[in-house]
Amino acid sequence: MADELPLAGHTALITGGAKRLGRVVTEALAGAGADVCIHYGRSADDAAELAGRVRGWGRRAWAVQCDLADSEEVARLLPRAMEEAGDIDILINNASIFPESTLMDFTENDLRENINVNALAPLLLGRAFAGRGQAGHIINFLDTRIVSYDKAHAAYHLSKRMLFTLTRMMALEFAPAIRVNAIAPGLILPPEGKTEAYLEQYAHTNPMQTYGNPKDIAGTVLFLLTTGFITGQTIYVDGGRHMKGATYG
Numbered sequence: 001m002a003d004e005l006p007l008a009g010h011t012a013l014i015t016g017g018a019k020r021l022g023r024v025v026t027e028a029l030a031g032a033g034a035d036v037c038i039h040y041g042r043s044a045d046d047a048a049e050l051a052g053r054v055r056g057w058g059r060r061a062w063a064v065q066c067d068l069a070d071s072e073e074v075a076r077l078l079p080r081a082m083e084e085a086g087d088i089d090i091l092i093n094n095a096s097i098f099p100e101s102t103l104m105d106f107t108e109n110d111l112r113e114n115i116n117v118n119a120l121a122p123l124l125l126g127r128a129f130a131g132r133g134q135a136g137h138i139i140n141f142l143d144t145r146i147v148s149y150d151k152a153h154a155a156y157h158l159s160k161r162m163l164f165t166l167t168r169m170m171a172l173e174f175a176p177a178i179r180v181n182a183i184a185p186g187l188i189l190p191p192e193g194k195t196e197a198y199l200e201q202y203a204h205t206n207p208m209q210t211y212g213n214p215k216d217i218a219g220t221v222l223f224l225l226t227t228g229f230i231t232g233q234t235i236y237v238d239g240g241r242h243m244k245g246a247t248y249g
């Protein structure tokens with residue numbers, strides 16, 4: 001019975017929800033009873049296919065497009081999604097870009113783009129979400145690299161550090177109505193275009209000597225959503241990588 005599922009009666013917006021980790025999270029939320037607004041940037045076909053499949057499970061599902069690099073579009077995203085879905089009480093800021101850059105060579109535009117997608121969009125969505133005046137939960141996606149220094153993705157690193165700080169700021173500002181937590185994945189999926197060999201190559205860098213599964217991330221999302229007394233927390237799902245503190249790149 002849908003009513004017995006832990007997230008029955010809830011509706012989630014998942015940014016970048018059509019592919020990769022976002023897709024697995026979307027499936028887990030719907031499997032736990034939530035209705036889902038699947039945000040996508042370019043992956044219209046994947047989003048439509050996933051929405052159709054989720055509807056087949058008896059959930060409501062929508063696909064909503066928005067370029068998260070464009071703050072004017074971002075300002076319209078939550079209102080547009082709520083026109084379709086009604087109130088949305090779970091916001092998953094999963095979408096991200098991961099371009100290579102070094103401290104010496106990134107341009108102002110590189111930095112702006114990383115910050116716009118990886119930190120400003122979650123902030124603008126978070127503010128709009130808090131502006132509903134209703135209870136809810138936000139989960140931001142970070143990266144285990146934030147505790148060390150990822151020299152080969154310097155602009156990305158800065159943007160994820162910003163989102164880490166924003167997670168704590170929003171948790172304080174939006175309490176008690178809204179809980180705000182973060183998940184910092186480690187080695188889970190290879191970057192787009194790379195194969196499983198990439199995961200094998202770096203598995204030894206984790207204390208657990210292996211790499212994770214997207215289901216570890218989805219399980220952490222469900223844990224945070226269903227455990228009411230946690231806010232401002234970052235959970236590292238990384239085989240212990242955050243404790244090593246070495247430099248990447």
Ligand SMILES: NC(=O)c1ccc[n+]([C@@H]2O[C@H](COP(=O)([O-])OP(=O)(O)OC[C@H]3O[C@@H](n4cnc5c(N)ncnc54)[C@H](OP(=O)(O)O)[C@@H]3O)[C@@H](O)[C@H]2O)c1
Nearest residue numbers: 016020021040041042043067068069095096141143188189
């Ligand atoms: N994969 C890992 O092992 C790993 C490790 C550490 C941290 N993380 C974090 O976990 C999250 C998910 O990781 P992932 O590897 O699944 O992410 P990803 O594939 O790199 O990106 C997820 C989605 O973000 C969307 N996106 C990017 N730029 C956008 C824009 N300007 N406008 C709209 N959408 C945009 C894309 O949606 P469309 O395809 O629809 O355009 C993309 O599919 C990210 O925040 C990432 O930093 C992942």
